[in-house]
Amino acid sequence: MYRLLVAAALVGLVPGLSHAVEIKNVRPCFGPLGATRINTTCLPGDVLFMTYDIEDLKIDAKTGKAKYDTTLELLDEKGKVIFEKKTPNDVLPQLGGTRMPGDLHVIMPPKQPAGKYSVRLTVHDKLADNAKRFSFPFEVESAGFGCVGVAAPGIALPGQHHVTGFALVNLAVNAKKDPDVEVSYRILENGKAVASTVKIFLPQQMPAGVNLAEANFVPLNFPVYLNRPGQYTVEVSATDKIAKKTREFRYKLTVLDVSSLVGR
Secondary structure (H helix, E strand, O other), rough: OOEEEEEEEEEEOOHHHHHHEEEEEEEHHHHEEEEEEEOOOOOOOOEEEEEEEEEOOOOOOOOOOEEEEEEEEEEEEOOOOEEEEEEEEEOOOOOOOOOEEEEEEOOOOOOOOOOEEEEEEEEEOOOEEEEEEEEEEEEOOOOOOOOEEEEOOOOOOOOOOEEEEEEOOOOOOOOOOOOEEEEEEEEEEOOOEOOOOOOOOOOOOOOOOOOOOOOOOOHHHEEOOOOOOOEEEEEEEEEOOOOOOEEEEEEEEEEEEHHHHHHO
8 A cells, every 4th residue: 555654743832712723824835934835736756835823722721721632634535544643732822822833744755646635634622622624635646757845935034045945856867877957046026037047957967976876866956145125936947858848836935124024
């Protein structure tokens, strides 16, 4: 039987009184604090990362803590549960309020069969004795050339180094066992490029230690020094010239104006 590797993590603090827990702001994204992911179709070897908010958890009047369980389930196209994990949470709110931010991620093995799946998360507020759940459908396509494991923060500050990380998988090779891939990275503001497009060519710029005969997997990253605030769009495109396939992804990046946030 095939397997999907699934992990869930909940991070945050919550207080207040409540009688009906809610799950809001469910969002697929590119890793922790990541930019929103628009296309959630996955390749084998990819990661589906999601964040959400738990609202209105009941707080124990004596301990000031919230107590709840989260149950993460993975379902196949027929609705059969193929993975389940229950996690108890006992948290002390240090910032006040009744919200608990959460996240989960689903890791597809390299040989994951193509098909339709869904992830289902249930939150049971143990103090109020009520529960809510959400389901999110996604699809795994057949193995082929593409980008997997994208990690890209959606919010940053001037002076930081912003890094877009990902990996290319299933690169075609020639008779010499070499790939022929061109990767382009550019940043747009109001639809116009803010600087020259950065390009990587493989195999000329293959990262050290990569051996496609052992694992057809090439980790790449694009670091950018953020010199000013603004609203940007990051575009990454990879073309396998041997297989004649192009894959791309894009996301929104907001570089905050620190002076407007903290005052002078």
